[in-house]
Structures are given as C-alpha cells and as structure tokens.
Amino acid sequence: MKSILFVDDEIRLLRVLSLSFRKKGYEVILAANGQEARRRMKEDGPNLVFLDLNLPDANGLELLEEFMALYPQKVFVIMTAYGDIESAVSAIRAGAFDYLEKPAKLEEIELVINRAYTLLEVKQENIQLKSQLNKLESIEGFISISKQMKQIYELIERVSATDATVLLHGESGTGKSMIAKMIHSLSDRNNGQFIAVNCAAIPENLLESEIFGYEKGAFTGATASRAGKFEAAQNGTIFLDEIGEVPLTLQAKLLQVVQEKSFMRLGSNQLKQVDVRIISATNRNLKQMVQEGNFREDLYYRLNIIDMHIPALRERKEDVPLLVGEFLEKHRKKMKKNFRVSPQLMNILKAYEWPGNVRELQNAVERAAVLCKEEDLSLQDFPSEIRGSSEMNAEFPSIVSFNKKRTLPEQMEDIERQFILSAVEENDGQIAAAARELGISRQRLFYKINKYHEQMNKSSEEIKQKKEELF
Structure with missing residues (x-):
C-alpha cells in the first residue's frame, strides 16, 4: 500500500489530511513533532513524507537533512507558510522533491502526491534493474532513466x-x-x-x-x-x-x-x-x-x-545527474568525503556535449574528486574543456527560446520568471542578495515570487532536475 507520513504540529490539519487520503486508499501516518516523526520513519517506513518546516521540537530543514541521509530512497515534500520561501528554496537544495505553501488545497496536495509516486516508481524500476544485473562484476555507468x-x-x-x-x-x-x-x-x-x-x-x-x-x-x-x-x-x-x-x-x-x-x-x-x-x-x-x-x-x-x-551521452542528458551521483558514490566511500554537486554546477555538466561520452564523464568526476579541497565540487575541479564550454555559454546566453505561438507579454513573463529563478539560485536562496542583483526591492521580489510561485513550482529547471536526480 502507498504510505504517506504527514508531519505537522497543527492537529486539526493532520485529522483533515488523514480522513481525506485514507478515503483515497493511502496508508496515512501522522506525527505532530520531530521526535514522533523519527519514530514513525523507523517503525512504519513510509514512502512519501510531508514535512512542516516549523515544528515545536525540531528545525524542519535539519530534520530533512537527517532523513535524507538515513532514507535516501524516500521522497520528501516540504510544507511552509508564505513568506518563508527562502527556507523552501534551501529545502529543495537539500534534496526535497517539492514544496507546498500553506494553507494548501487538498487537490494541490494530491497532485504533488501523484507526481511523487511517479518518481518513486522510477526509483523502484532502477533498483529492480540493478538487482537483475547484480551478477556482473561492475555495472558502473549503466544506470539510467532514459x-x-x-x-x-x-x-x-x-x-x-x-x-x-x-x-x-x-x-x-x-x-x-x-x-x-x-x-x-x-x-x-x-x-x-x-x-x-x-x-x-x-x-x-x-x-x-x-x-x-x-x-x-x-x-x-x-x-x-x-x-x-x-x-x-x-x-x-x-x-x-x-x-x-x-x-x-x-x-x-x-x-x-x-x-x-x-x-x-x-x-x-x-x-x-x-x-x-x-x-x-x-x-x-x-x-x-x-x-x-x-x-x-x-x-x-x-x-x-x-x-x-x-546512444551517445548527449542524446540522454537526463542521465547525467544519475551517472555523476553513481561515480561520486564510489569516491565518497574511497576518500571518506561527502562530495556534493550544486544545482548550478549540475546544469553546466548537463549542458556540456560530452564528446567522450560516459568514459569522459567518469574521468572528469574522478579528476574533480581528487582535486576538490573540501566536499563541494567546483567548476575549477573539472577539465579545461568543460570550463571553456561553460564560459562560452556564459558569454552567449540563451535564457529563453522564442515561440511564435505565444504573445509578447507571455514571452516577457517567461524571461522575468527565469531571471528571478536564476538570481535566487546564484545567491543560494538569499532573497535580499537576489533582489540587489536584480535591482528591485526585497518586497517587490517577494511579490514576484508569489506571483510566479505556481508556474515556478511546475516548470523551474532546478525542481525538474531534483525530481530526476532523486533516483
């Protein structure tokens, strides 16, 4: 049975969620605080977790990071009040699948649940595939969602x-x-x-x-x-x-x-x-x-x-995050370092053409792991060809593709939305810094984020990538 854990200190909300989704055939598990959430995760093993950022005995972001490390095959969705978008962006960076602004409609929650279980199915397919091929001495480089x-x-x-x-x-x-x-x-x-x-x-x-x-x-x-x-x-x-x-x-x-x-x-x-x-x-x-x-x-x-x-790697770029994660996992174990790749760096790796295909990617990741001084990989750790490709893309950016079927105001909204998302990403979710970079007030940026929240939630490149990377 599909099981969902809702973690929130609003008891009334928990009752509504429990009643609604049990009727739809889900196994619903409830927790009103961090301690109870830890116990439920350990004892009940839910597939999907909705986690409130503000709990009476725990910081939601810290709890998310703890659960991500302990239960990497689970999917986590953050629930947050309006005005706490910075924390929501940080949660996405930490590995959350999505976030919902409270109060959320049941239809919105169900939509996220359906998308999350689609991702869980992809994860399960890859686990089964790896199990089928476990006779092999090595299947490194052959994990895929393409x-x-x-x-x-x-x-x-x-x-x-x-x-x-x-x-x-x-x-x-x-x-x-x-x-x-x-x-x-x-x-x-x-x-x-x-x-x-x-x-x-x-x-x-x-x-x-x-x-x-x-x-x-x-x-x-x-x-x-x-x-x-x-x-x-x-x-x-x-x-x-x-x-x-x-x-x-x-x-x-x-x-x-x-x-x-x-x-x-x-x-x-x-x-x-x-x-x-x-x-x-x-x-x-x-x-x-x-x-x-x-x-x-x-x-x-x-x-x-x-x-x-x-197929060449450039023909299946959706596999790049999976392959990078697989290659890095080997170096994490070997070098005892928890290597991480930022969304910005992953975007660069996905944009690169990889003329040497999986072999070139594997060698590039190994080089980066060896040269990385701390645990966060940087572009400078990668070969010059990749750095040069990134500089070329920066010099000639292509922020939006023109679509003749759409009106000019619609095209301008797309550009504005992408500039806002890019600024928030580059400033690690810091709204004040992003507002300064964009040349608008903090309040104005919050207004823009709220305006585009639904579209950004569905179409932002970072969230799309996180859904692909969470295999």
Missing part, C-alpha cells in the same frame, strides 16, 4: 538467453565493451571465458595469429605452437572490438569462423571447431564501408544478426 537505455537493457535481457551474433555500434566511450560483458554474464555461457580482442590495437600482420593462433614454424620466431583467442573462448564469448579495423585480407577467414564455427591456425592444414558466441563492436559506419568496398557484405550481415545502437 527511454533509449531502458530499451537497450530490455534487448540485453532478451539477447542474453540466445546464442545470436550481436553487433554493437556507437561512439567511443558509450560502453560497448561493458554491454558485451553484460550479455556474456547474463547468458548460459557465463561459466566460460569472456575473451576481448581490440582489433585496432593489434598490428595488421599480427592480428591473424592473435585471433586464430599458429603452429610451430609458421613464421620466423614461432618456436612453439600457440592457441588463438577463438580457442581460448571455447564454450564462452569472444568480443571483437573495433571490428571495422580488420583488413579485407583477414575478413574471409573471419567469415568462416562466424558462419561455420571452424578455422585453421596460421601454418596449419587442420580444421578446428569451436563453440563460441561472437559479439563485435565498432564506432564506424560498417554499412557505408560495405558500399565503399572496405568491408565484406557477407561478413557484415553475418555479424549483424542482432543490431544494437548505443
């Missing part, structure tokens, strides 16, 4: 149960070798060897002997017979990375082993049979290479029984 990667996961699960030949293609750094390992680890061949061959890293004149092995005396220096990679992968999986680099002279022999599962060692006339699953990968356009005569068409179609395109 539709593209979820489709990849589903395809991996289906393909792993077969012996079908798989061709992985995508840019460098997208994780093709990791996906090949996943397929092997989830298959019935996981007791056999997973043998990886980087076809681009082996000189052309040595590639044949490396893959197929050789007999004694096959060439100068061959003082003893040696088995190749295909024999080493017997009853397991061979992964031919950068398959597009295999020369045409070797492709005919490779076709035979893909098609017949048989080959000859270099310098031998004896046919050898192997039982292997073949997975190949490339960052090149093999179809175009076939048209240009640089890759055998028959080999291409034999390798391409199952075709799997791995």
Whole structure:
C-alpha cells in the first residue's frame, strides 16, 4: 500500500489530511513533532513524507537533512507558510522533491502526491534493474532513466538467453565493451571465458595469429605452437572490438569462423571447431564501408544478426545527474568525503556535449574528486574543456527560446520568471542578495515570487532536475 507520513504540529490539519487520503486508499501516518516523526520513519517506513518546516521540537530543514541521509530512497515534500520561501528554496537544495505553501488545497496536495509516486516508481524500476544485473562484476555507468537505455537493457535481457551474433555500434566511450560483458554474464555461457580482442590495437600482420593462433614454424620466431583467442573462448564469448579495423585480407577467414564455427591456425592444414558466441563492436559506419568496398557484405550481415545502437551521452542528458551521483558514490566511500554537486554546477555538466561520452564523464568526476579541497565540487575541479564550454555559454546566453505561438507579454513573463529563478539560485536562496542583483526591492521580489510561485513550482529547471536526480 502507498504510505504517506504527514508531519505537522497543527492537529486539526493532520485529522483533515488523514480522513481525506485514507478515503483515497493511502496508508496515512501522522506525527505532530520531530521526535514522533523519527519514530514513525523507523517503525512504519513510509514512502512519501510531508514535512512542516516549523515544528515545536525540531528545525524542519535539519530534520530533512537527517532523513535524507538515513532514507535516501524516500521522497520528501516540504510544507511552509508564505513568506518563508527562502527556507523552501534551501529545502529543495537539500534534496526535497517539492514544496507546498500553506494553507494548501487538498487537490494541490494530491497532485504533488501523484507526481511523487511517479518518481518513486522510477526509483523502484532502477533498483529492480540493478538487482537483475547484480551478477556482473561492475555495472558502473549503466544506470539510467532514459527511454533509449531502458530499451537497450530490455534487448540485453532478451539477447542474453540466445546464442545470436550481436553487433554493437556507437561512439567511443558509450560502453560497448561493458554491454558485451553484460550479455556474456547474463547468458548460459557465463561459466566460460569472456575473451576481448581490440582489433585496432593489434598490428595488421599480427592480428591473424592473435585471433586464430599458429603452429610451430609458421613464421620466423614461432618456436612453439600457440592457441588463438577463438580457442581460448571455447564454450564462452569472444568480443571483437573495433571490428571495422580488420583488413579485407583477414575478413574471409573471419567469415568462416562466424558462419561455420571452424578455422585453421596460421601454418596449419587442420580444421578446428569451436563453440563460441561472437559479439563485435565498432564506432564506424560498417554499412557505408560495405558500399565503399572496405568491408565484406557477407561478413557484415553475418555479424549483424542482432543490431544494437548505443546512444551517445548527449542524446540522454537526463542521465547525467544519475551517472555523476553513481561515480561520486564510489569516491565518497574511497576518500571518506561527502562530495556534493550544486544545482548550478549540475546544469553546466548537463549542458556540456560530452564528446567522450560516459568514459569522459567518469574521468572528469574522478579528476574533480581528487582535486576538490573540501566536499563541494567546483567548476575549477573539472577539465579545461568543460570550463571553456561553460564560459562560452556564459558569454552567449540563451535564457529563453522564442515561440511564435505565444504573445509578447507571455514571452516577457517567461524571461522575468527565469531571471528571478536564476538570481535566487546564484545567491543560494538569499532573497535580499537576489533582489540587489536584480535591482528591485526585497518586497517587490517577494511579490514576484508569489506571483510566479505556481508556474515556478511546475516548470523551474532546478525542481525538474531534483525530481530526476532523486533516483
């Protein structure tokens, strides 16, 4: 059952909430103070928590931070009185999913509940996915909420149960070798060897002997017979990375082993049979290479029984906060530091194009963790390419996209709303400082915030990101 904990010192309000949402089928848990809230969290384990900022025995923000650390898979919503927007912004920064201004209508509360449970479902899906793949030695970099990667996961699960030949293609750094390992680890061949061959890293004149092995005396220096990679992968999986680099002279022999599962060692006339699953990968356009005569068409179609395109990180930027969190968690444990990333820095990381994909992001986060002096990562801790990209964006800002279907006053409201949100973010929720930066009075800024409160609550970039990041 969906369970909700309401923490508020207004007993009458608690009774109304309890009566209303129990009728709607929720399990409702009530607490009138911080001590009772701690006990209820421990004993009842609610999924969703509505937390008042002003409690008789506890500071709401401190209680939120305490609960976030103890129960990272829960979702927290802050309830606050008008005029305490600064604290609400601080609560969002601390990890709250959303905030409601009291007195809130039951319809508004129900809307937030529905959105919160949508987020909880996403969290649960990712937990189940991680559980399904827990056989793997490492699945680092393969956690996702993007539709593209979820489709990849589903395809991996289906393909792993077969012996079908798989061709992985995508840019460098997208994780093709990791996906090949996943397929092997989830298959019935996981007791056999997973043998990886980087076809681009082996000189052309040595590639044949490396893959197929050789007999004694096959060439100068061959003082003893040696088995190749295909024999080493017997009853397991061979992964031919950068398959597009295999020369045409070797492709005919490779076709035979893909098609017949048989080959000859270099310098031998004896046919050898192997039982292997073949997975190949490339960052090149093999179809175009076939048209240009640089890759055998028959080999291409034999390798391409199952075709799997791995999307670039820039095509699934909603995964950047998740990946940053996952990579940082490893460094938190290793370096005993509670590394944090501000919303502003996360915006910069999401805006960057990541030409090196997940591998580049992983290396950038590791660099930042090593160089970080305290626990809050800064832009200066990241590589120069990311800093340069941020400076370029700052020099040529794009604060709002023009929409011809909207009127000029509507467009101006969008710009004003975004400027206000940006100023509040950059000043860490300090309304007085934000007002000075905007050149308006504190009272005027409060009026503007109240005016745009509903729209900002639904559409602000920071709140959207927090909802995505809370996986």
